[in-house]
Amino acid sequence: DAMVIQNPRYQVTQFGKPVTLSCSQTLNHNVMYWYQQKSSQAPKLLFHYYDKDFNNEADTPDNFQSRRPNTSFCFLDIRSPGLGDAAMYLCATNEGRNSYNEQFFGPGTRLTVL
């Protein structure tokens, strides 16, 4: 089945220790998104790629970076995690050609910062 995969599902890191979250997709979609979701809040868009074009949200902290080495993979790098970065991180994809198409989500990675 075509899908969006996120690894790991649970990640524990220490305050200030860099961490990388991974997302892969078998849908061959052009667009990949990273969202941050804190408890009982709306998923908040951090950035997205349309093919290789990177689009950062204006209020995304510089501490958050992303890489998309190919169509299938996208990474979220948190350079110096703080306690406030503990959250669920959701990856999503969209076909892109027809922007009405819905986004397809992975199961998320829950990040804990000690």
Place this chain on the structure above:
Amino acid sequence: DQQVKQNSPSLSVQEGRISILNCDYTNSMFDYFLWYKKYPAEGPTFLISISSIKDKNEDGRFTVFLNKSAKHLSLHIVPSQPGDSAVYFCAARGSARQLTFGSGTQLTVLP
């Protein structure tokens, strides 16, 4: 500033009855609206959508209503089933390819 609001964090409904989940938005530029369902330990999955040029879209037990003048949409589930128990997010499309989400409503369908 929340552009998409789901003011009810939770809703409980008896099995077989109607569930009505509500969503309000402030941005009149939103032109497409979606509902997602999320089970614990899973990512959100698409449920149903509606374009701003329509006022109703139906898919089986699920119907979405859009009132543009009131900037309000609602999701009706009839009849509700225990398997419908999940968090429901509404989302709105503004600029191309980007969605703005509400904070979700936890629906519990009681057997």
